[in-house]
Amino acid sequence: MKNYTSLYFIGAGGIGMSALVRYFLAKGYRVAGYDRTPSPLTEALQSEGLEIVYDESVALIPDYCRDAATTLVVYTPAIPATHAGLVYFREQGFKVVKRAELLGLITQSSKGLCFSGTHGKTTTSSMAAHIFHESPIGCNAFLGGILRNYNSNLILSDHSPFTVIEADEYDRSFHWLHPYMAVVTATDPDHLDIYGTEEAYLESFAHFTSLIQPGGCLVIKKGIKLVPRVQEGVKVYTYSACDGGDFHAENIRVGNGTIVFDFVAPDGVVADVELGVPVDINIENAVAAMAIARLNGVADDDMRRAMASFKGAKRRFEFWVKRNDRVMIDDYAHHPDELKASIRSVRALYPGRKLTVIFQPHLYSRTRDFAPQFAEALSMANQVILLDIYPAREQPIPGVTSQLIFDKITCRDKELCLREKLLERIKECNFDILLTMGAGDIDRLLPQIASIVEAK
Incomplete structure (x- = not known):
């Protein structure tokens, strides 16, 4: 990235793209882009410094994004190959990368904590990011939802070695990542327009598990179909809400609008964890998030306090x-x-x-x-x-x-x-x-x- 002074995002208003927009704005780059229609998120990005247009006309690309030597172009797979801006940048010899490739590049030098799965990954990664942020360990985070505690999908730290990443399986995007640790929440078939069959979908997740670095670990939902393909030196743990596993919940108490449980880990118990967003599915999500936190040294009291103050991601229950x-x-x-x-x-x-x-x-x-x-x-x-x-x-x-x-x-x-x-x-x-x-x-x-x- 050292040769670039500006970035142009095609599909800037997407939830994953917008976190990268915010990251590079925070780092002092000039950032412009395109999206199909205005939204509350694009308006927020504009107020933070993004120059955005809603017409794919090449004439609207700002002058500072017209030098291939100084501008990196980023696009989302949702953008068609015929998009006028995308065609222009490719014909003019710009370096054009997918969102996931850029995310892989900027996180490969950190300890990536990657959360994947057909569903549950946004809430689980958001919980983990909040737990780390509320502890002295801290984290950077690129999330797939707007976390209501921060009104953002980006968290930055000037000292933490950890980066929490929502790992998206669409278009095999998560294959660009370099996980130190990874979570797989579910592998129910989806995106069959890309994968074609359930077998191909599961194969993509198996490949993702092979990317976990030696010395790291995989935390996988107990009972899912996936057969991990981890490298030598990668530990595998299972988790569930209340079906056992290395990490699970016990003594679940539901009533008066609250959910409280005891978090059970291989090396101990964190008693009386209260969910800030008290819905049943969040017991399972919390167990996975707390498992990653515990494996990386977050203290019991920090986990307990963070789970109680977690407000959830927008549009997640x-x-x-x-x-x-x-x-x-x-x-x-x-x-x-x-x-x-x-x-x-x-x-x-x-x-x-x-x-x-x-x-x-x-x-x-x-x-x-x-x-x-x-x-x-x-x-x-x-x-x-x-x-x-x-x-x-x-x-x-x-x-x-x-x-x-x-x-x-x-x-x-x-x-x-x-x-x-x-x-x-x-x-x-x-x-x-x-x-x-x-x-x-x-x-x-x-x-x-x-x-x-x-x-x-």
């Missing part, structure tokens, strides 16, 4: 309305198993209450591959409002619509709704417990939805 008579929760869940976990957590928190789920499917390919599983998960609700598919990087697939999921949902109270008509539909409804889910752009509507729910 985030409360927008919390009243006795009405609740609204938003969650980023976009895989069938994530939907099931979120719905079960709501059911446990509010037994006997009517649950309405608004779900926006994400990607045509994922809808095609998992329509029956999505329907099974959504059928756990009392009422379902199903939106049209958010395409993200994809072109439509003939015959693939939300109807594929809708037809298989078994709860009686279900309906299809266009996104642009959702707010009007919500005004007509009386909700008890409302859960919004999806990885698309439903989050843009959350303030308005909350206002409507609050006014009822």
Whole structure:
């Protein structure tokens, strides 16, 4: 990086890209970029110094990003190869790298603590980052969600050797990393548009485990299909919420809106750990985060204090309305198993209450591959409002619509709704417990939805 004075990010408003934008702004580089549409995140980045445009016209690239000798170009795999800016930089001989490659470069000289898995990795890595940050050990962190404790997805330290990284399996991005230690939370098949088969998906995770450096370790969810392929000198530990393993929880106490448990490690017990975000799935997430912290010398009291003060990542089981008579929760869940976990957590928190789920499917390919599983998960609700598919990087697939999921949902109270008509539909409804889910752009509507729910 020593020859570069500026960076241009294509897809700057993505959650993973934005952490890198913030990192290089903090290091004093000039940073510009492109994204498709404005968002609260791009507005925040602009206020921090990013020069961003929402038109891919080459004419809008600033002059200081037009010298291949001094500008590094970074892109996300969600950007099509035909993007005008990407084509220009490649034709002009700029060094163009994927986000994951750059992340690998800037973290290879630190002790990378890499959190991977189909689901759970954002919350687990965020918990770990908060634990380390709250201890004298500290850490740097590149996260896949905005951590509410810091209102950022980037944490910097001027003394810590550790970097917490959310390791994304999409497009095999996590193969660019150099883990000192790694966590694998789940390997339920996903991104089959990239991998094709479950076997290829599992092979990608096995390769990821082979990248762990000798002297480090792998912490893996007990019972998942993955067969690790670690190098000699890498220790393997298992974890679970309450199914045993090297690290697990015991003496779990749930009540009065709190969850408290004892964290059990091979070398001792940390008693009375209270979750700052008290939902069932966070017991498992906390065990994994605390396992990595304990393996790297974080003290018991520091772990206990950090877990109690952890506020969670935005869009991860985030409360927008919390009243006795009405609740609204938003969650980023976009895989069938994530939907099931979120719905079960709501059911446990509010037994006997009517649950309405608004779900926006994400990607045509994922809808095609998992329509029956999505329907099974959504059928756990009392009422379902199903939106049209958010395409993200994809072109439509003939015959693939939300109807594929809708037809298989078994709860009686279900309906299809266009996104642009959702707010009007919500005004007509009386909700008890409302859960919004999806990885698309439903989050843009959350303030308005909350206002409507609050006014009822």
